Amino acid sequence: MHYESTERKPLILGDKSYHQITEDVVRPIETAAPRAWWIAFSIALVMFLWGVGSLAYTVATGIGVWGLNKTVGWAWDITNFVWWVGIGHAGTLISAVLLLFRQRWRMAINRSAEAMTIFSVIQAGLFPLFHMGRVWLAYWVFPIPNQYGSLWVNFNSPLLWDVFAISTYLTVSVVFWYVGLIPDFAMVRDRAINPVQKHIYKILSFGWGGKAKAWQRFEEVSLVLAGLATPLVLSVHTIVSMDFATSVIPGWHTTIFPPYFVAGAIFSGFAMVQTLLLIVRKVFKMEDYITIQHIEMMNIVIMVTGSIVGVAYITELFIAWYSGVEYEQYAFLNRATGPYWWAYWSMMTCNVFSPQLMWSKKLRTNLVFTFVISIVVNIGMWFERFVIIVTSLHRDYLPSSWSMFSPSFVEVGIFVGTIGFFFTLFLLYARTFPVIAQAELKTILKTSGEAQKKLHNDHGAHH
């Protein structure tokens, strides 16, 4: 058997048995929802319904109800799209890349991180869909053979690459998430007393029997899916960045975009995982599984990716000057000192300055501080997309077509609605799905459990 050095901090605190892990993970599913859950769920649902109303108004009247104009034809819709897709990235990184690197601390957080990925990609997908105006023709984005004459997709367009990238990403993420859930659904099924609940989990668990052969296949398929999902961590946001980078707008037409966007995506995604898990561990009393060490690890990832984003911002500024291209230079001067200066400096403060505080161990292990920073980072990342999109578009080559953009209440409603939709899905997930991959977590109990580690240590000292 594999033993882990005592120098490594335990990943499961307290004296836990396999049965105790099961009890702890299944508790939110088997017990009634606390009042706090109902309050949170009601708020999320109201926000979601506001969004549904705003979308219905948009579809019925047309996208003229948004604040877009001839110059700024892309604003909140694409900002929100990129923001939500970016948030999704941490889930894939945690579940796939950390699995390949055998980072065992991922086991306590991967389930919720993957759930977050799927729910945020759903929100992201809504924006391009509704920006089409005529939503019922949305299937035209796929290369479907038809008899409409010249109707065919443009394979040179990064927007089409987006269609493929996002749909592949969503499919792989859902499959990966679901495969991991099968043994855990079977655990819920085996314990269920209510026949309706038992039947639902029976269907969901695909008749999982738990034979050795089934486990071996489970492990293999997880590894294969991790291999398939890993390139997606890099490719999806690379392609999203090409929506901008392949155009000729000053401030967009830069080769730094793909790595810069990928780092930003992981940065914002980890911040969102942090926000969600800090709530989950508190409400469901999972402090023994999602330990301070887990939080610290994620804070370190936030700090590193935040620094990469900071370097990218400074590189952009330097290259704008160094290139000698007046248009490029003006684009960046306008970002920092133009009419949207407040957005630029909000972005700089939230994304470059705030994660640097994580160098302090005291701060990065402080829960309240971490929670605040995790929200600040996502505010900053929203501003980053707003700055890139709106400030580049509103003043480009022709001063005669310069203009300003401000959102209408409908756009605000849609954005708030997606936040509501996201939390509605997440809150429903938290009460019906095992929020920790308990089957996986049990595999490290003997090596990384606090009591088990101690026992082995004491026992070892006698030899």
Next chain:
Amino acid sequence: MCIQRVQYAKLEAKKVGQPIPDGAFTVACAEACSTDSITFGDVNNAKSAVRAAKSDARAYHLLEEVGTQPSVFYLTKVRNA
């Protein structure tokens, strides 16, 4: 540009199996323009009127330095230089 008109003309030409001769087809704005300010045609056809206009020293593209090579081009004002 007048997608229905262009598509129709292309399909008709395909049926006949012959290229559209220069001047046989034009877009609605060019047709309505009494002073010939707008010319439509095939720049790849060396004998077309639009090609002649393009070869003129007065021809330029908007934001030519960006290098997107759009199919619309303009002729500068005739100045008494």
